[in-house]
Amino acid sequence: MKTIIGLEIHVQLSTATKLFCGCSTDYRDDEPNTHCCPICLGLPGALPRLNRKAVEYGLSVAKALNMKVPEVSEFARKNYFYPDLPKAYQITQYDKPLAVEGTVEIEDDEGHEKIVRITRVHLEEDPGRLVHVTGSSKYSLVDYNRSGIPLLEIVTEPDLRSPQEARRFLNKLRAILEYLGVFDGDREGALRVDANISLEGSERVEVKNISSYKGVEKALTFEVTRQKNLLRRGQKVVRETRHFMEGRGITTSARGKEEEYDYRYFPEPDLQPLRVADWMEKIKLPELPTARKNRFMEQYGISLNHARTLTGDPKLADFYEHVAPVDPILSATWVADILLGELNYRDMSISAVPPERFMELLALLRSGTITDKAGVQVLREMLNACAAGKPCEAPATIVKRENLAKAAGDEFTAIVQAVLAANPQAVSDYRAGKKGALNFLVGQVMKETRGRADPRELGRIVAECIDKSEV
Known part of the structure; x- marks a missing residue:
């Protein structure tokens, strides 16, 4: 009907x-x-x-x-x-x-x-x-x-x-x-x-x-x-x-x-x-949403979905263009998928976010200084300060204070071994060919490391430790 x-x-x-x-x-x-x-x-x-x-x-x-x-x-x-x-x-x-x-x-x-x-x-x-x-x-x-x-x-x-x-x-x-x-x-x-x-x-x-x-x-x-x-x-x-x-x-x-x-x-x-x-x-018209969407895809190489989201609000589009020089693809992902979601949750406007501070966060992510999970933690600290009317703290300061810098995977070998010892059934499942068991074990290690390790690197370390261990 x-x-x-x-x-x-x-x-x-x-x-x-x-x-x-x-x-x-x-x-x-x-x-x-x-x-x-x-x-x-x-x-x-x-x-x-x-x-x-x-x-x-x-x-x-x-x-x-x-x-x-x-x-x-x-x-x-x-x-x-x-x-x-x-x-x-x-x-x-x-x-x-x-x-x-x-x-x-x-x-x-x-x-x-x-x-x-x-x-x-x-x-x-x-x-x-x-x-x-x-x-x-x-x-x-x-x-x-x-x-x-x-x-x-x-x-x-x-x-x-x-x-x-x-x-x-x-x-x-x-x-x-x-x-x-x-x-x-x-x-x-x-x-x-x-x-x-x-x-x-x-x-x-x-x-x-x-x-x-x-x-x-x-x-x-x-x-x-x-x-x-x-x-x-x-x-x-x-x-x-x-x-x-x-x-x-x-x-x-x-x-x-x-x-x-x-x-x-x-x-x-x-x-x-x-x-x-x-x-x-x-009457002279400005660049309208459809034209700006098409330009974003051509100029920055971003996806259609990201271009639609970013150009749906002129303030959001302006913000993206300000931070895009750090890395257009990374910037589009973080602005459209992560920042926008956090702002909606807090009922905040994009105008409340200092673009220079967000560029500093993107630079830490791009250089591999912090993981994506740690980046979300840093972003939330920044937005909480903005929502409270306080100055937005530098991302590097938050990373240092909260000890969120990405560490080499080898530093977590002891934690990996402790997680393997605590989860023998998952280890057995992995050895039996159940790949989901590896994801479970990596998740347990990520909890212990507070997101400071790269999940892919942890996956390699966990697999190596299982191969070498008698658990």
Whole structure:
């Protein structure tokens, strides 16, 4: 049963001021309702004035997504009532969007390249934010600091076939937006997703306002299961709007699905039509993720998987390029496979890691001064210091203090012999041709040596000691 998914992504553009007024968009640490004016509060007689930078950012995204920009685009009023929308309509774009017909390349569930079509990109204003208060009395507060923040809505065709594809698409789109510098992913609510999902032959369901990449995958996975269960029981999937309850990992029915005519769109009388197609020639794009991925493979000789991982975040890609001169292949392995995992575990950003210190660690690994296992221990000491806000200690200092320098295998002969004596059955298994027994014995020696010996060299020593011993 084919799954059909289309996404509507709302991206807060990182302009200094709002879309139609001069209020600051930097409100994160300020009191509610302190970044407001008559325009973003929708007071009578207040007239909007379009933010040129928001239009330029929108066109940059359109160019990066290979889109066409019509000669004329137009703002409209989308009419609906909600407490976070004081003027009872949202200024958006309807039948004449900023750009149309684009593409994004992702990897499908079989690992093949896949093109996801972009239907349209348009500008609109963000509404305010409701804060729901629960307790002895239940009520909601409204914060209008967010009201009027520039939003870019990116709408896909229903080309996605699984929740996993949807998440990969969002990761790729986020990377493009960050490379362009038009989006701050650290801002709360900076990217919100409405997902339309159906199983082939059944009604479409919309899941509203999902606020994280993981949330999109979880919400869609729940919906696939819910809709399949309905169909198996002979019931129909109802066309409706649902909300994702992130804490519980479920979707709940909110209301019947609105149709476009419910919003009574009409052209915004206070804003002139946009004629910006000729601006595209002046927009210069940076090196985008796909181009950088291809360059990394060609320039540094790294694998496709490492190149994809390293270029998925511009800060991570910059970090890799800084440390790559030590050894491109070794650097790619340690940044993509080891450092990134340690950072994710600690919920740390790559910007917290001093690249010079990491280069010193790579140099110790490349020279054979420490083993890979000892290198992980050193890295964890470094990251723990960074996480605590302390200076990142030099890797060589940590190696010396913790006695982690790789020693010659012969120094561990006594330990090897003690391990063999303590594990006679494993020795017998090895002599009987069970190669796994050797790995077990090497592991026991590694525990005793705290990772200071090279496993391959230890394997040779263990095998020699077994051959010579009478154990």
